[in-house]
Amino acid sequence: MKVTQNKADLKIKGVKLLCMDKDYHYYEDGCLLVSNGKIIGAGHNNDFTHIEADRVIDGYNKLCMPGLVNTHTHAGMSIYRGVADDLPLMTWLNEHIWPLEAKFGTKESVNVGTRLSLIEMLRSGTTTFCDMYFFAEEVGAIAKEYGMRAIIGEGIIDFPTPSMKSPGDALDHMAYLVEKWGNEDLISVAFSPHAPYSCDKGVLKEAKSRANALNCLFHIHLSESQNEVEQCREKFGLTPTAYLDSLGIIDRNSIAAHCVHLTEEDRQIIVEKGMGVSHNPQSNMKISSGIAPIFDLIQKGARVGIGTDGCASNNNLNMFEEMDFASKLQKVDTMNPTALDAKTTVSIGTLWGADILGLSNVCGSLEVGKDADFILIDLDQPQLTPFYNPYSHIIYAMNGSEVDSVFIKGNSIMEKRIFTSIDMESVMNEAKSFEKDIRLFKKG
Numbered sequence: 044m045k046v047t048q049n050k051a052d053l054k055i056k057g058v059k060l061l062c063m064d065k066d067y068h069y070y071e072d073g074c075l076l077v078s079n080g081k082i083i084g085a086g087h088n089n090d091f092t093h094i095e096a097d098r099v100i101d102g103y104n105k106l107c108m109p110g111l112v113n114t115h116t117h118a119g120m121s122i123y124r125g126v127a128d129d130l131p132l133m134t135w136l137n138e139h140i141w142p143l144e145a146k147f148g149t150k151e152s153v154n155v156g157t158r159l160s161l162i163e164m165l166r167s168g169t170t171t172f173c174d175m176y177f178f179a180e181e182v183g184a185i186a187k188e189y190g191m192r193a194i195i196g197e198g199i200i201d202f203p204t205p206s207m208k209s210p211g212d213a214l215d216h217m218a219y220l221v222e223k224w225g226n227e228d229l230i231s232v233a234f235s236p237h238a239p240y241s242c243d244k245g246v247l248k249e250a251k252s253r254a255n256a257l258n259c260l261f262h263i264h265l266s267e268s269q270n271e272v273e274q275c276r277e278k279f280g281l282t283p284t285a286y287l288d289s290l291g292i293i294d295r296n297s298i299a300a301h302c303v304h305l306t307e308e309d310r311q312i313i314v315e316k317g318m319g320v321s322h323n324p325q326s327n328m329k330i331s332s333g334i335a336p337i338f339d340l341i342q343k344g345a346r347v348g349i350g351t352d353g354c355a356s357n358n359n360l361n362m363f364e365e366m367d368f369a370s371k372l373q374k375v376d377t378m379n380p381t382a383l384d385a386k387t388t389v390s391i392g393t394l395w396g397a398d399i400l401g402l403s404n405v406c407g408s409l410e411v412g413k414d415a416d417f418i419l420i421d422l423d424q425p426q427l428t429p430f431y432n433p434y435s436h437i438i439y440a441m442n443g444s445e446v447d448s449v450f451i452k453g454n455s456i457m458e459k460r461i462f463t464s465i466d467m468e469s470v471m472n473e474a475k476s477f478e479k480d481i482r483l484f485k486k487g
């Protein structure tokens with residue numbers, strides 16, 4: 044791709060350039076050019092030797108690829124990492140997570156947990172995340188401060204939350220957030236009711252209607268456990284997917300996390316209506332929710348992204364690990380080693396993820412006109428040597444620690460694994476300060 048100007052702000056030269064566009068362009072000796080936060084050139088190094096730049100980075104022995112897109116998180120939960128493991132979903136929620144959140148879910152704890160999560164995500168190559176949690180305004184403010192791309196959503200649930208007295212307050216707060224963040228490049232808002240079983244029918248319909256009116260994404264948990272499906276059938280005579288469809292919620296502007304237990308009819312609804320599915324393999328494995336039929340959904344034409352879920356049920360936010368699990372879990376589930384091949388899985392973690400979040404024109408691939416959200420991976424590592432196939436190494440060999448540099452909208456966030464302006468140590472110290480009280484609460 045030729046550029047129309049002779050000067051760039053930033054040039055990454057002599058790099059292995061993996062574009063993740065629809066045609067899967069890959070340049071062994073590539074070059075990426077950035078101006079005003081946008082990609083103005085992506086192609087063969089030789090084609091861009093005449094272009095000067097204010098800053099030139101030598102990409103020798105590095106892989107440049109789009110930043111990863113984490114389509115389902117609860118960033119504030121990182122202070123509960125490892126507090127309650129090895130439990131079924133409803134026991135985990137009712138007896139551990141919800142009581143912990145009732146006691147410790149303050150604006151301050153969400154602030155610290157979110158900072159910690161964003162640092163963890165950035166260090167493992169994630170540049171965009173879609174969050175559902177309490178004190179969403181705080182999450183948006185931190186994402187903006189850190190320069191990270193975020194879709195934020197105040198978690199809506201039928202009982203009072205640490206941040207909202209009622210679902211009605213949460214819905215009003217979402218409308219306020221849309222207004223507040225409306226002009227921000229990096230931050231957008233998703234109406235985020237927790238699940239069909241934890242939100243009343245009227246709340247679900249109102250959330251979708253407001254999301255539509257304000258041109259926002261709708262984000263929910265769906266069909267995570269067998270128990271949820273049975274309860275929904277008993278109450279409404281419908282599967283959770285059919286129930287949401289009856290409320291007009293299933294469409295291209297909605298995404299649902301998990302989607303583990305789906306009938307043939309559910310799959311048909313999801314594919315035909317174009318709803319985005321956020322696949323969270325490790326959370327589903329850890330809580331024994333089951334295996335989402337992702338390979339089947341993709342073959343039927345579903346729109347799919349990958350998410351880590353919160354790190355109280357994972358227990359980290361590492362998208363390299365999540366993509367690896369996603370691929371292997373489908374292979375063992377279908378007993379088909381070609382299921383979720385490496386190339387497809389990198390797409391799901393980048394462009395497809397951006398697509399289900401409504402951001403495919405903005406990020407998810409390295410193409411002229413898109414924002415420059417990219418990472419540089421240091422290939423000078425034993426686990427990446429020799430280097431034959433970038434897709435294979437990304438899915439099956441990398442663990443995230445090889446991420447050397449992170450740029451979002453052309454801004455340097457991390458270089459040589461050092462943050463440009465984030466104080467990681469002080470955030471870790473603040474997070475540690477919750478340990479003692481949470482331990483005491485658990486004992487009591």
Ligand SMILES: [Zn+2]
Nearest residue numbers: 264300352353
């Ligand atoms: Zn979740």
